[in-house]
Amino acid sequence: MKTVKQLPLRSEIPSDLTWDLTLVFPSDADFEAAFKQAELANQKIKQIAGTLGQSASSLKTGIDQVLALYRQVDKLSAYASMKNDQDTTNSHYQAYQAQVETLIAAVNAATAFLEPEILAIAPQYLKQLEQDPLLQDYQHFLDMITINRRHILDQERESLLAAAGDVLDNSSNIFNILDNSDLKFPNVTDENGQEYQLSAGIYDTLLESPDVTVRYQAFTNFYQVYGQFKNTFAATLAGEVKKNNYLAQVHHYDSAKDQALAENYIAPQVYDTLITEVNQHLDLLHQYVALRRRVLNLPQLHMYDLYVPLVAKPDCDYTFNTAKEIVQNALAVFGTDYLSHVEEIFTGRYIDVMENQGKVSGAYSGGCYDSAPYELLNWQNNLDNVYTLAHETGHSVHSWYTRHYQPYMYGDYPIFLAEIASTTNENILTEYLLQTQTDPKVRAYVLNYYLDSFKGTVYRQTQFAQFEHYIHQSAAQGQALTADFMSDYYGKLNAHYYGPAVINDPQIAWEWTRIPHFYMDYYVYQYATGFAAASYLAKQIVTQQPQAITKYLNYLKAGNSNYPLNIMQEAGIDMTKGEYLKTAFATFAQRLNELKTLLKQ
Numbered sequence: 001m002k003t004v005k006q007l008p009l010r011s012e013i014p015s016d017l018t019w020d021l022t023l024v025f026p027s028d029a030d031f032e033a034a035f036k037q038a039e040l041a042n043q044k045i046k047q048i049a050g051t052l053g054q055s056a057s058s059l060k061t062g063i064d065q066v067l068a069l070y071r072q073v074d075k076l077s078a079y080a081s082m083k084n085d086q087d088t089t090n091s092h093y094q095a096y097q098a099q100v101e102t103l104i105a106a107v108n109a110a111t112a113f114l115e116p117e118i119l120a121i122a123p124q125y126l127k128q129l130e131q132d133p134l135l136q137d138y139q140h141f142l143d144m145i146t147i148n149r150r151h152i153l154d155q156e157r158e159s160l161l162a163a164a165g166d167v168l169d170n171s172s173n174i175f176n177i178l179d180n181s182d183l184k185f186p187n188v189t190d191e192n193g194q195e196y197q198l199s200a201g202i203y204d205t206l207l208e209s210p211d212v213t214v215r216y217q218a219f220t221n222f223y224q225v226y227g228q229f230k231n232t233f234a235a236t237l238a239g240e241v242k243k244n245n246y247l248a249q250v251h252h253y254d255s256a257k258d259q260a261l262a263e264n265y266i267a268p269q270v271y272d273t274l275i276t277e278v279n280q281h282l283d284l285l286h287q288y289v290a291l292r293r294r295v296l297n298l299p300q301l302h303m304y305d306l307y308v309p310l311v312a313k314p315d316c317d318y319t320f321n322t323a324k325e326i327v328q329n330a331l332a333v334f335g336t337d338y339l340s341h342v343e344e345i346f347t348g349r350y351i352d353v354m355e356n357q358g359k360v361s362g363a364y365s366g367g368c369y370d371s372a373p374y375e376l377l378n379w380q381n382n383l384d385n386v387y388t389l390a391h392e393t394g395h396s397v398h399s400w401y402t403r404h405y406q407p408y409m410y411g412d413y414p415i416f417l418a419e420i421a422s423t424t425n426e427n428i429l430t431e432y433l434l435q436t437q438t439d440p441k442v443r444a445y446v447l448n449y450y451l452d453s454f455k456g457t458v459y460r461q462t463q464f465a466q467f468e469h470y471i472h473q474s475a476a477q478g479q480a481l482t483a484d485f486m487s488d489y490y491g492k493l494n495a496h497y498y499g500p501a502v503i504n505d506p507q508i509a510w511e512w513t514r515i516p517h518f519y520m521d522y523y524v525y526q527y528a529t530g531f532a533a534a535s536y537l538a539k540q541i542v543t544q545q546p547q548a549i550t551k552y553l554n555y556l557k558a559g560n561s562n563y564p565l566n567i568m569q570e571a572g573i574d575m576t577k578g579e580y581l582k583t584a585f586a587t588f589a590q591r592l593n594e595l596k597t598l599l600k601q
C-alpha cells in the first residue's frame with residue numbers, strides 16, 4: 001500500500017514558523033483603505049502632466065508625487081502577493097492580487113508621461129534646473145533618465161514603437177506557449193520503477209538519477225521532442241533576435257548587445273571580459289569533467305552524466321533552528337552591524353518557513369521599501385536548504401541596508417547587483433563549512449556543491465551568453481537563423497566548453513531550443529558576473545583584507561544612488577577588468593584539487 005505524504009493546511013502551521021504580515025498592514029481593512037487611497041491618488045496624478053518643465057519646484061513636485069504613488073502601490077503589492085503566495089488556493093487573497101495587478105497597470109498608464117516629459121526639457125535648461133538646491137538629491141535620478149538621451153526617438157516615434165510592443169513580443173509569447181503548453185512528452189521510468197511524464201522539472205530530477213539508463217532515457221526522450229520542433233523553435237528565436245536587432249538599429253546603437261547593456265548602465269567591456277576570461281579558463285572545466293568520469297566510474301561520460309551528484313548527500317539532519325545557527329555563525333565574519341540584522345530577521349517573524357498546501361514553491365526574499373524584508377521558504381532538513389537560507393538572507397540584509405540608507409527614489413537595487421549579495425553569503429557559508437566540518441563526507445559534499453554551482457553559473461551561463469551574442473551578430477550580418485545553423489554553432493561551442501572528456505552527444509546541439517532566457521535580451525551574463533564577483537568579495541572578507549567589510553557594507557547601502565559599475569568599483573571590483581574573474585577561477589581550481597584529494601582517500 002502506498003502512503004502519500006500529505007502537506008499540512010496553512011491553518012495547521014504553528015504561527016512562529018509563519019511570517020507576520022500585520023507588520024505591513026495590521027488588517028485587511030487597512031489594506032483596503034490604503035488601496036482606495038492609492039486609486040484616488042492615481043486619478044489625480046494626471047493633473048501634473050505637462051507641468052514638469054515649468055520650474056525646479058514643479059519638477060520636484062511632479063517627481064515626488066509620482067514616486068509617492070509608486071511607493072503606496074509597492075506596499076499594496078507586497079502585502080497582496082505575500083498573502084497570495086502563502087496559500088494560492090485562498091480566493092480572498094487571489095482577488096487582492098488581481099486588484100493590485102489592475103491598479104499597477106492603471107498607474108503605469110497614468111504616469112507614462114514622466115520620462116518623456118523630462119526628456120522633452122531642453123538639456124541646457126535641465127542642467128540649469130538641476131543646480132537649484134531643491135533638486136540637489138535628484139541629479140542622479142534625472143541622469144538615469146537622460147543619460148541615453150541620444151538613443152531615444154521623438155515622442156511620436158517612441159509611442160508608435162510602444163504600441164507595436166505586443167506584436168514585437170510575439171516570438172517570445174509563441175515560444176512560451178509551445179514550450180509550456182503544447183509540447184507533449186513521453187513517460188519515463190526512474191530507478192525505482194516509478195513512471196513519470198517528462199517535463200522540464202522531472203527532466204532535471206531524472207538527470208540526477210544514479211542509474212545511467214534512467215538518465216539516458218530522460219535525455220533522449222526529452223530531446224527527441226525538442227528536436228521534432230526545432231524548426232519552429234528556430235523561427236521563434238530568430239524572430240526574437242530580429243526584434244532586438246531592429247530596436248537597436250532604430251535607436252542608433254551599434255548592436256543589440258550595446259543597447260541591452262546601456263539600458264542597464266553596464267559597459268560592453270564587462271561582457272567582453274567575461275567571455276574572454278571564461279574561454280581562457282576552460283581547462284579547469286575540462287579537468288572537472290574528467291574527474292567526474294573517474295568518480296562515476298563510467299567508460300565514457302555523456303552530456304546526461306553532468307548533473308548526477310558525485311558525492312552522496314550526507315545524511316545529517318539540518319533542522320531550521322540548526323540552520324539558523326550555522327548561517328549566523330558563518331555570517332559573523334561580517335561584523336556586529338550586519339549580524340544584528342540577520343538576528344532581527346531570524347528572531348522576528350519575517351520568515352515563512354514550512355511547506356503547506358497551496359503555498360508557492362521555491363524561495364525568495366521580498367517585502368517593500370516600507371516593510372521589513374520577508375523571506376519565503378519551503379523548508380527541508382538538508383544542507384541545500386541551509387544554503388537557501390544563507391542566500392535569501394543575503395538578499396534580505398541587502399534590502400534592509402538599501403531601504404534604510406537611501407530615499408525611496410534610490411531605495412532598490414538593479415538585478416546586476418542583486419545576486420552578488422546573495423551569492424557572497426553562499427560563498428561565505430562554503431568557506432565556513434570547509435573550516436568547521438571535519439567529516440570527509442560532508443566536506444566532499446560541500447566542495448561538490450560549490451563546483452557544480454560554479455559550473456552551472458559561471459561556465460554554463462557564459463556559454464549561453466556567447467551563443468546569444470553569436471546569433472545576434474550573425475543575424476545582423478544577414479545570416480538566416482535556421483535550426484541547422486544554430487545547432488551547428490551550438491554543438492561546436494558545447495564541445496569547446498566541456499572538452500575532450502565528454503561525448504558531445506548530437507542532441508545537445510538542440511539545447512538552444514529550450515532555454516527561456518534566450519528571450520530575455522542579454523540577461524544571462526549577469527549570473528556569471530554576479531557569481532564571480534561574489535566569489536571575489538567573499539575571499540576578500542574571509543581573508544580580512546583591509547577595509548573589505550566597510551566597502552562591502554557600502555555596496556549594500558548604495559541601492560540605486562549610483563551606477564552599478566561605480567558601486568562595484570567602490571566595493572573593490574573593476575568589473576571591466578579580468579582580475580575578479582581570475583580570483584574566482586583560482587578558488588575553483590583550489591577546491592577542485594581539494595575534492596580530487598578527498599575522493600582519492
Ligand SMILES: [Zn+2]
Pocket residue numbers: 391395419422
Ligand atoms: Zn537570489
